[in-house]
Amino acid sequence: MQVKINGNPEEVTGGTVLDLLKTKNIEPQMVAVEVNDKVLDRDHLATTHLNEGDHVEFLFYMGGGR
Amino acid sequence: MDFTEEQINRYSRHILLPEVGGKGQKKIAKSRILLVGAGGLGSPAALYLAAAGVGTIGLIDSDVVDLTNLQRQVLHHTPDVGRPKVVSGKEKIQALNPDVSVSMYEERLTAGNALKIFNDYDVIIDGVDNFPAKFLINDASFFANKPLVHGGILRFDGRVTTIIPKKSACYRCVFKAPPPPGLVASCQEAGVIGVLAGIIGTIQATEALKLVLGIGRPLTDRMLDFDAKKTQFREIKVRRNPNCVLCGEHPTITELFDDGDPYAGCAVRPSA
Numbered sequence: 001m002q003v004k005i006n007g008n009p010e011e012v013t014g015g016t017v018l019d020l021l022k023t024k025n026i027e028p029q030m031v032a033v034e035v036n037d038k039v040l041d042r043d044h045l046a047t048t049h050l051n052e053g054d055h056v057e058f059l060f061y062m063g064g065g066r
Numbered sequence: 067m068d069f070t071e072e073q074i075n076r077y078s079r080h081i082l083l084p085e086v087g088g089k090g091q092k093k094i095a096k097s098r099i100l101l102v103g104a105g106g107l108g109s110p111a112a113l114y115l116a117a118a119g120v121g122t123i124g125l126i127d128s129d130v131v132d133l134t135n136l137q138r139q140v141l142h143h144t145p146d147v148g149r150p151k152v153v154s155g156k157e158k159i160q161a162l163n164p165d166v167s168v169s170m171y172e173e174r175l176t177a178g179n180a181l182k183i184f185n186d187y188d189v190i191i192d193g194v195d196n197f198p199a200k201f202l203i204n205d206a207s208f209f210a211n212k213p214l215v216h217g218g219i220l221r222f223d224g225r226v227t228t229i230i231p232k233k234s235a236c237y238r239c240v241f242k243a244p245p246p247p248g249l250v251a252s253c254q255e256a257g258v259i260g261v262l263a264g265i266i267g268t269i270q271a272t273e274a275l276k277l278v279l280g281i282g283r284p285l286t287d288r289m290l291d292f293d294a295k296k297t298q299f300r301e302i303k304v305r306r307n308p309n310c311v312l313c314g315e316h317p318t319i320t321e322l323f324d325d326g327d328p329y330a331g332c333a334v335r336p337s338a
C-alpha cells in the first residue's frame with residue numbers, strides 16, 4: 001500500500017509504525033513520528049498500524065545553532 | 067518618543083511599508099528581543115535586528131570567540147578571537163546602529179537564571195547548540211509566557227518554528243525530551259555548512275519582527291525545514307499535543323529544571 005513519508009509517496013508492506021522505523025533503520029529514540037499531523041507517543045509506535053494514504057513524518061532532532 | 071530626522075532617514079525603507087510605517091517603527095524601537103546564544107544563529111539575527119532598530123537586544127553567551135566559529139558566526143571578526151562573544155557582539159551591534167542598547171549576559175542559561183532574564187524581553191530567539199539548552203529555552207518561554215522563535219542547524223539542514231506559549235505547539239509537544247546522550251554526535255563531529263546559520267537566523271529575526279509588529283502569519287504550528295543540498299523548504303504541520311508534558315492537559319513539568327547535560331551533544335540524524 002502507499003503512504004506518504006516526509007511528503008514523498010512510498011510503497012510499504014503495512015504493519016506498524018515501529019515496523020516501518022525498523023525497515024528504515026531508524027532508532028525510535030532519535031525521531032518524533034507524526035501520522036496524519038498528530039505526534040505519536042513513543043509507547044504507541046508498536047501499536048499504531050499504518051493505513052493506505054497515511055501521511056507519516058519523521059522529525060529528527062536538529063540541535064545545532066552555534 | 068519622536069524620531070529624529072536622521073532616524074527617519076535610517077528607517078525610511080521600513081516606514082515606507084504600510085504594514086510598518088512610523089507607528090510600526092516605534093514598536094520596533096520600543097521592543098526588547100533576547101538572543102540566547104551569540105553564535106551561528108544569533109549572529110545574523112543580531113545584525114538584522116540591530117539594523118531594524120530594535121530598542122534593546124539581549125545577548126546571553128558564556129563563550130569566547132574561537133577561530134572555528136568564524137566560518138559562520140558573522141557577528142565576530144578575526145581580531146575578536148579570544149574575546150567574550152557578548153562583548154564582541156555588542157560592539158558590532160552598536161557600530162551598525164547606535165540607537166540599539168545591548169544587554170550582555172556573560173553566563174550560561176540555567177534553570178536558575180532563565181526566568182529572571184526572560185521576563186525582561188518581548189521575544190526570545192533560540193540560538194543555542196545543544197538539546198538541554200533548547201528544552202530549557204522552550205520551558206522558560208512557556209513559564210515566562212514569552213513567544214519563542216526556535217531554530218536549529220545541522221550539516222546541510224535547518225529548522226525554524228515559532229512558539230506562542232499556550233496558543234501553539236511547543237517544542238515538547240513534538241519532542242518530549244532531549245535525545246539520549248549516547249545517540250547524539252557532538253557539534254564538532256557533525257559539522258555545518260556556514261551559510262545555513264544565515265538562512266535560519268534571518269528567518270528567526272523575521273519572525274521576531276513580525277511578532278513585535280503584530281503583522282502577518284507567524285510560523286506557529288508549523289516546522290519549517292530547509293534542505294540546503296536540494297535548496298528546498300518543507301513545512302511540517304504540528305499541533306498542540308494534549309499529552310504534552312509541559313503545555314498539555316496534565317503536565318508533569320511544573321517548574322523549570324535543567325534537562326540533561328548541556329555538553330552532551332547537538333546532532334542526531336541517521337546518515338541517509
Ligand SMILES: [Zn+2]
Pocket residue numbers: 235236237238239240306307310311312313314
Ligand atoms: Zn507543548
